[in-house]
Amino acid sequence: MKDKTLFNTIIHADVCSGINSLPDNSISIVITSPPYWKQRDYGFKGQIGQEETPEEYIGKLVAIFRLLRNKLKEDGVFFLNIGDKYIQRYGKSYLGLIPYKLAYFMEQDGWILNDILIWYKPNHMPSSIKDRFANTYEPIFVFSKSQSNMYKKQSNVLKVKLQSSEGKHIAVYPEKLVEELLQRINIIPYSSYSMYHLLDPFAGSGTTGKVAIKHGFSCTLIEASKEYVKIIQDRCKIDDVVSIPFIDYQPVEVKEEEFKITQFNTNLPNILITDNKDEYYKALSSITNNTDIPYFLGFKEFDIGTIYQTSLINNYGLSIRNMLIVNTGDNVFPVFMITDKDKYLFNLDCIKVAHKSSIDWHSKDFTGYRVSDKLNDRFGVIVSVDETYINGFPKWVSVLWNDKSVSCEYVIYDEKDIPNIKLVCSRCNAEITNKDECSSCNAILWKDAYVSIRYEALQPKCKELKHQNIFSSDGLSFNIPVSLNHGASPGKRAILQGEYFFVGRLYDVNQKIVSNFLEYKMKEKGLSRRDIINNLPSGYRYKVEHWFRKDMGGSIPIPKDWLLLKEIIDISEYDDYVLRTCLKLQAVKPLRDGKNIGDYFEMEEGKLVEFLEKVIEM
Numbered sequence: 001m002k003d004k005t006l007f008n009t010i011i012h013a014d015v016c017s018g019i020n021s022l023p024d025n026s027i028s029i030v031i032t033s034p035p036y037w038k039q040r041d042y043g044f045k046g047q048i049g050q051e052e053t054p055e056e057y058i059g060k061l062v063a064i065f066r067l068l069r070n071k072l073k074e075d076g077v078f079f080l081n082i083g084d085k086y087i088q089r090y091g092k093s094y095l096g097l098i099p100y101k102l103a104y105f106m107e108q109d110g111w112i113l114n115d116i117l118i119w120y121k122p123n124h125m126p127s128s129i130k131d132r133f134a135n136t137y138e139p140i141f142v143f144s145k146s147q148s149n150m151y152k153k154q155s156n157v158l159k160v161k162l163q164s165s166e167g168k169h170i171a172v173y174p175e176k177l178v179e180e181l182l183q184r185i186n187i188i189p190y191s192s193y194s195m196y197h198l199l200d201p202f203a204g205s206g207t208t209g210k211v212a213i214k215h216g217f218s219c220t221l222i223e224a225s226k227e228y229v230k231i232i233q234d235r236c237k238i239d240d241v242v243s244i245p246f247i248d249y250q251p252v253e254v255k256e257e258e259f260k261i262t263q264f265n266t267n268l269p270n271i272l273i274t275d276n277k278d279e280y281y282k283a284l285s286s287i288t289n290n291t292d293i294p295y296f297l298g299f300k301e302f303d304i305g306t307i308y309q310t311s312l313i314n315n316y317g318l319s320i321r322n323m324l325i326v327n328t329g330d331n332v333f334p335v336f337m338i339t340d341k342d343k344y345l346f347n348l349d350c351i352k353v354a355h356k357s358s359i360d361w362h363s364k365d366f367t368g369y370r371v372s373d374k375l376n377d378r379f380g381v382i383v384s385v386d387e388t389y390i391n392g393f394p395k396w397v398s399v400l401w402n403d404k405s406v407s408c409e410y411v412i413y414d415e416k417d418i419p420n421i422k423l424v425c426s427r428c429n430a431e432i433t434n435k436d437e438c439s440s441c442n443a444i445l446w447k448d449a450y451v452s453i454r455y456e457a458l459q460p461k462c463k464e465l466k467h468q469n470i471f472s473s474d475g476l477s478f479n480i481p482v483s484l485n486h487g488a489s490p491g492k493r494a495i496l497q498g499e500y501f502f503v504g505r506l507y508d509v510n511q512k513i514v515s516n517f518l519e520y521k522m523k524e525k526g527l528s529r530r531d532i533i534n535n536l537p538s539g540y541r542y543k544v545e546h547w548f549r550k551d552m553g554g555s556i557p558i559p560k561d562w563l564l565l566k567e568i569i570d571i572s573e574y575d576d577y578v579l580r581t582c583l584k585l586q587a588v589k590p591l592r593d594g595k596n597i598g599d600y601f602e603m604e605e606g607k608l609v610e611f612l613e614k615v616i617e618m
């Protein structure tokens, strides 16, 4: 037998020049991992990964892989591993979904995407991040140029540990990973492996080459860095290095598409996992920002088109904070955690423990419990329970706030305690059943009439409290929570156990309705948006624009701003709807000794939903 190394070549060149030098239709398998966008600087001119924008990066790779397609055999298979990136901006960083965008544009460019594999790293880096799940996996895309190819489908998840690297190269993938991928190739029985030529166009330290050679394949390894070429020579025992002069190439122009807004779902639940694509798009179109609760949306197919569409909502005031991978045993699919871009409360250390029905609320004393009001930027303490539900849980409480005011607050025990509201036509008072037109008087909504809101009465039931009483009662001082000075009082114990009340909006306020209402009232008064801006303190332009938006980027004025708006337009009819708040009991406990559980979930769908419910109830 001939010396196999004769077939094995290192090309020291820029990736394009290297690929260009290969004969057409000569490569059976490509396994590679290009530099990830803005991850590390390889320190040479012409390197991939340091482009200004993800689009520019994607455009270059699409062009490079277009060249590569000519070199691939008709039945050839291309495994592409690439990691993602959290992109910083004012507010919460968001997951760029760059690998999926690249895969999407490669498909547009003519590639066939056969599969998306998940490389899960059981020994991933431990992480102390609290406000999202730690990343524990990377995708590997399986491309080909024709439908009939050598790819053999197996499980979508590859569990392969990270390997400490030989040599100096830090971004290596494990040899075991390359082995797993080669397992997914249909080799003709009894054929000589050396007839299958492998290519790694971003060879790095030569992991692909080392494994390929070990298993008898022949290979070509392209690498631009001289330093790494030496490492490859050493690791793969290849002496010959071919150098090829640089040739210029034109990146493909990548243009982001418009987000497809379908219909709105005004009653969007925070967790939705569906196998209906329309329902998924509808949900995606309906997420509003300005909510402090994350949304979890999943489509039960690993579909690159839907992932691409999902990625676009990062441009609409929202942040994709995680792409969770769910492996139910029969199916592997992503679930996106989507939040407001700058305002959301999420702490993995705190997941709510459901009220145990066995608790005897009558025996609990809630005075002294802390109340956190992020909507109005204040905090307080319960000074008296003035009415309870039949089961003894507080229903009306008096709260003393840190600005020394006292207020009477309604407490929710169960969602069914939320008073009803009714949406009616402002012209004829008939209940609204359709979002465009009143089915009773045919008024066009938001033109001839607006949506008026009828509330179920909610009469405050608190005793009148005098400040002196409160302060003299047990020496409450307002440096709470730490110096709540009443020994082992219920309030103090509650704080130690992580129990407190938080203030939330009583109604599930619909941003689009509020926005239409503001616009209606503004026009009624003959004012323009500019007039509104001019009548508000300086610096409100940006906020006002968001209040009037009806797409996903819209937001609801916070209470303080609502009061300012009321001085300009007559919007008091919506006061209760927008301003009304309630208290909810929050019991927190650490999820698991400070360790971030990561973004890969092996569980049944039902269990996952149960878990996510706990997560959003925080």
Ligand SMILES: C[S@@+](CC[C@H](N)C(=O)[O-])C[C@H]1O[C@@H](n2cnc3c(N)ncnc32)[C@H](O)[C@@H]1O
Pocket (backbone or CB within 6 Å): 013, 014, 015, 016, 032, 033, 034, 035, 036, 042, 046, 047, 048, 169, 171, 172, 173, 174, 201, 202, 203, 204, 205, 206, 207, 208, 222, 223, 224, 225, 228
């Ligand atoms: C993520 S590393 C590959 C690591 C490899 N899979 C391993 O296990 O060692 C990417 C490699 O691409 C190389 N590279 C970056 N830009 C290049 C270019 N324009 N042409 C050729 N190689 C390039 C870098 O030098 C780096 O070694």
